[in-house]
Each structure stands twice: as structure tokens, then as C-alpha cells.
Amino acid sequence: MTKILVIEDELSVRDNILELLEANNFQVTESDNGLAGIQLATQQLPDLIVCDVMMPELDGYEVLTALRSNPATQTIPFIFLTAKASRDDWRQGMELGSDDYLTKPFTAKELLSAIATRLSKQMAIQQQSEAKLDELRSNITSALPRELQTPLNSIVGTSQTL
Structure with missing residues (x-):
């Protein structure tokens, strides 16, 4: 089941989002502030985060900055929800690494x-990474025996000479 973390300070909005996501078979965790x-994100490593921008403790931009600087959470898809609809606000969110606004x-x-x-984009990235990892494993597996055999050839040749 896909885990989604909702970070929203307005209780009514958060409850509506939780109800919608649970009705669509998502496992949902919630938080009422950025900190x-x-x-929660670092402890539970959700599959996706939905976050408000204007909140107490830390705003959404600070949340995103903190999550993107942590290797464990930096690739989690992140969607901003906000009443801040200006082009500058949107650009700021996207420049920080938000996936949607x-x-x-x-x-x-x-x-x-x-x-x-x-x-779906995250799944495609994962599949591509796994394919590259499988290719690397295959290349190592085929190259390693030859690399080990090269020094053995000189040892065998020297022992035959003796």
C-alpha cells in the first residue's frame, strides 16, 4: 500500500485530504506543522509527501529544503498545496525541488x-535504476573471472617453468 504523508496546519483541509486519500486506498500519515x-518523513519514509506552504514552526519551503538535504528523504516526491498562487511563489517551490504545486x-x-x-514517475525512475544496477552486476560477474584468471596465468606459467 502506498504511504503518503500529509503536512497541513488547517484541520478541516487536512481531514478532507486524509478522507480522500484513504478512500482511494492510500495509507496516510498526518502532521499539523513542518517540524x-x-x-515523520525521516522516521517513516513515505512514498509521497503533500505539504502546505504557510504553516507554524517551519513553512513548507523550509520543510522541503530540510528533506532535500537528507539523503534518506531527498528523492521522495513532494507536492505543495497552498493559497500562495503567485508566479514567484510557484517558482520558489519548483526551484527548491518540489515535484508539483x-x-x-x-x-x-x-x-x-x-x-x-x-x-508513476517515481516508479519509472526506480525501474530504470534497478535495470542499471542489474546491468552493472552482470558486467562485474562476467569481467571478474577474467580479471582473477590473469594473475593466475603468470603464476601457473612460472610454476611450470620451475
Whole structure:
């Protein structure tokens, strides 16, 4: 089951998002501020994070910056939800590494579509990484016996001479 962390300080908005995600078979964890959200993200390593921008403790930009600087959480897809709809705000979020930026009010369809897009992109990246890792393993497996045999050839040749 896909795990999603929702970091939202407004209780009614958070409850609506949780209800929507749970109805669509996601395992959901919630936080009401940025600091607690970072702690949950590092402990639970969710598959995706949905985060408000304007919150107490740490704002969404600070949350994203902290998560992107941690190797364990830096590749988790991150979607901003915010009432800040200016082009500068959107650019700031994207420059920090956000994967999507939805402005409030948003529809259930918009949120679910953004989540599906980010999760499918993450899955494609994982599959590509696994394919490259398998290729590397194969190359090492085929090259290693030859590399070990080269020094043995000189040892065998020297022993035959003796």
C-alpha cells in the first residue's frame, strides 16, 4: 500500500485530504506543522509527501529544503498545496525541488492526478535504476573471472617453468 504523508496546519483541509486519500486506498500519515512533518518523513519514509506552504514552526519551503538535504528523504516526491498562487511563489517551490504545486482551492481530481503522476514517475525512475544496477552486476560477474584468471596465468606459467 502506498504511504503518503500529509503536512497541513488547517484541520478541516487536512481531514478532507486524509478522507480522500484513504478512500482511494492510500495509507496516510498526518502532521499539523513542518517540524513534526520532517520528523515523520525521516522516521517513516513515505512514498509521497503533500505539504502546505504557510504553516507554524517551519513553512513548507523550509520543510522541503530540510528533506532535500537528507539523503534518506531527498528523492521522495513532494507536492505543495497552498493559497500562495503567485508566479514567484510557484517558482520558489519548483526551484527548491518540489515535484508539483497545487493552489487552493483544488479539486479531488487535481490532487489525485498529481499524486498518480508523481508516483508513476517515481516508479519509472526506480525501474530504470534497478535495470542499471542489474546491468552493472552482470558486467562485474562476467569481467571478474577474467580479471582473477590473469594473475593466475603468470603464476601457473612460472610454476611450470620451475
